[in-house]
Amino acid sequence: MILPGANLGLLGGGQLGRMFTVAARTLGYRVTVLDPDPHAPAAEFATAHLAAPYTDRAALAEIARTCAAVTTEFENAPAAALDALAATTPVRPGGSSVAVAQDRRREKGFFSEHGFPVGNFAIVDGPGDLDSALDQVRLPALLKTARLGYDGKGQARIERREEAARVLAGWKDVPCVLEELLPLEREVSVVLARGADGAMAVFPIAENRHADGILDVSIAPARVPQALAAEATELATRLAHALGYVGVLAVEMFVVGGRLLLNEIAPRPHNSGHYTIDACRSSQFEQQVRVLCGLPLGDPSQHTPAVMVNLLGDIWRDGLPRWEAVLRHAGAHLHLYGKREARPGRKMGHVTVCESKPERALEVALEIRHDLGIGGAQ
Ligand SMILES: Nc1ncnc2c1ncn2[C@@H]1O[C@H](COP(=O)(O)OP(=O)(O)OP(=O)(O)O)[C@@H](O)[C@H]1O
Ligand SMILES: [Mg+2]
Numbered sequence: 503m504i505l506p507g508a509n510l511g512l513l514g515g516g517q518l519g520r521m522f523t524v525a526a527r528t529l530g531y532r533v534t535v536l537d538p539d540p541h542a543p544a545a546e547f548a549t550a551h552l553a554a555p556y557t558d559r560a561a562l563a564e565i566a567r568t569c570a571a572v573t574t575e576f577e578n579a580p581a582a583a584l585d586a587l588a589a590t591t592p593v594r595p596g597g598s599s600v601a602v603a604q605d606r607r608r609e610k611g612f613f614s615e616h617g618f619p620v621g622n623f624a625i626v627d628g629p630g631d632l633d634s635a636l637d638q639v640r641l642p643a644l645l646k647t648a649r650l651g652y653d654g655k656g657q658a659r660i661e662r663r664e665e666a667a668r669v670l671a672g673w674k675d676v677p678c679v680l681e682e683l684l685p686l687e688r689e690v691s692v693v694l695a696r697g698a699d700g701a702m703a704v705f706p707i708a709e710n711r712h713a714d715g716i717l718d719v720s721i722a723p724a725r726v727p728q729a730l731a732a733e734a735t736e737l738a739t740r741l742a743h744a745l746g747y748v749g750v751l752a753v754e755m756f757v758v759g760g761r762l763l764l765n766e767i768a769p770r771p772h773n774s775g776h777y778t779i780d781a782c783r784s785s786q787f788e789q790q791v792r793v794l795c796g797l798p799l800g801d802p803s804q805h806t807p808a809v810m811v812n813l814l815g816d817i818w819r820d821g822l823p824r825w826e827a828v829l830r831h832a833g834a835h836l837h838l839y840g841k842r843e844a845r846p847g848r849k850m851g852h853v854t855v856c857e858s859k860p861e862r863a864l865e866v867a868l869e870i871r872h873d874l875g876i877g878g879a880q
Contacts, residue, residue: 504570504795506530509549511569511591513556513583515542517839517849518771519575521779523547525787531795534569536561543839544575556583566590571794573749577603577769578650594698594794595749595769602745603769606648606679613764616744618737621756621763622682628675629667635680636663645669648677653847654715659683688757689765690724692738693775695750695789695799702742703789703799705782707734708774710754713878716847719871720774720810721864722781726757734762741767750775750790773812773849780835780854781808807860809867813851817874818844827873831866833857 504510506529512519515537523533523544532549535542536556545551550568554561557580565572571592574584577600584597602608607627613620624635626645645666647656658669660680670678689712694704709724710717724731738753741764745751752772754765775786784792784800792799817823828836838851853870857863 503797508532508570508795509534509568510791510794511565511572511587512536512544512548512575513572513579514575515539515544515548515551516575517543517841517851519544520547520839521776521785521787521837522573522575522771522790525785526791529788529791531791534565536565541840541842543841546840556580562586573790573794574600575770592794595747595751599745599747599749599751600769603767604649605677606646606651606766607677609766610679612745613741616741618741619761619763621684621758624680626670626678626680628677629670632666632670636666639680639682642683644681644683646679646681647673648679653717653849654712657715684756684758684763686756686758687760688724688726690726690734690755690757690762691720691772691774692734692753692755693750693772693778693786694738694742694753695786695793695802696742696747697793697799698748698796700743701799702739703784703802704735704739705775705778705786705802706804707731708777710774714847716814716849717773717812718876718878719812719867720777721860722777722808722810723804723860725860730757730760730762737762737764749793750786773852774810776837776852777808777810777854778802778804779837781806781856806856806858807863808854808856809860809863810852810854811867811871811876812849813838813853813874814846814876815844815848815850816846817876818850819846823874828853828870831855831870833863833866834870 509532512535515535520543534550535544535548536552552561624638689710706723709721711719752768756763771786779785835854855867
């Protein structure tokens with residue numbers, strides 16, 4: 503067990519790293535964050551900030567020398583950096599599960615090889631695979647880059663066969679996955695923590711609504727039949743076990759025809775799990791600290807119904823948002839990530855509304871969303 507007082511290493515200092523850092527510092531740990539951005543959101547709370555590239559040898563050596571264990575906040579941390587650190591320091595989650603999540607081809611392949619339900623898809627390693635992929639997958643479909651996609655980036659809708667080659671060429675023929683466009687009834691996600699001893703703590707599942715490919719609102723617990731929630735939990739725990747996963751894992755799923763299909767996984771806390779900070783006995787970030795340090799897992803149970811609303815840079819378009827629209831609600835918790843520049847689509851913060859009645863939480867959340875001028879239908 504790594505006890506409070508020890509120094510923990512963190513690759514990536516964005517909002518997920520910031521919330522990890524707050525949880526770790528609260529528990530009495532020190533945190534060294536590596537992030538090239540001098541204004542990285544996590545740096546405000548960290549004990550030390552190494553503002554260097556993720557592959558910087560001196561910075562990695564400093565982390566290896568001073569940190570008892572290392573985690574990352576994003577799945578695109580260079581594998582080489584993780585491997586270099588793992589030679590001397592425990593790294594959680596391990597490079598192999600991160601590698602599965604980093605590449606949609608491996609991810610989808612892992613799901614189907616292990617018998618998990620997935621929508622129809624085909625792997626496109628290059629332009630030569632397009633024809634057979636288009637024979638396998640009905641149109642309309644989504645072409646997604648295998649690596650480095652997030653918030654709906656690196657995705658294109660393909661309506662007609664001939665569009666696919668043009669889109670792929672526009673992406674310089676990078677490897678992709680072609681997926682059937684599914685008629686989604688709902689999207690849900692399961693966030694869980696799994697310790698090195700195989701112990702698991704699963705948070706209540708969240709129901710996720712997106713706008714323009716970016717998470718907009720999460721409702722927890724999800725409004726789905728009990729049996730479906732239980733099945734989602736079972737799928738996520740079986741997946742964590744199959745991956746030999748150690749850390750916090752998020753599993754995104756679709757509900758299609760009343761059945762669950764896996765979409766993708768994130769080897770870290772997830773935007774749809776932010777509600778756990780205010781509405782669960784322990785948060786997804788506290789669990790990340792606990793797993794990293796080999797502590798027993800915290801209690802994931804939810805004490806209050808919650809609805810989370812993401813705050814994107816768009817609402818800064820006419821200057822500072824009217825925070826009064828949030829602050830006047832006693833059950834609304836405002837979380838801002840301290841980012842200096844508000845760009846459209848950039849995640850700047852979130853609000854979690856906690857109310858004893860779930861319908862009331864949703865009502866207040868939608869009112870806040872409206873009052874802040876958040877666009878798109880909800
Ligand atoms: N096959 C599909 N059929 C229908 N809708 C889809 C499909 N794949 C993705 N979507 C929609 O696009 C959203 C983003 O897709 P996905 O999760 O694959 O991408 P991402 O860029 O990794 O997003 P994020 O990082 O926000 O999770 C999904 O949450 C869903 O709303
Ligand atoms: Mg996703």
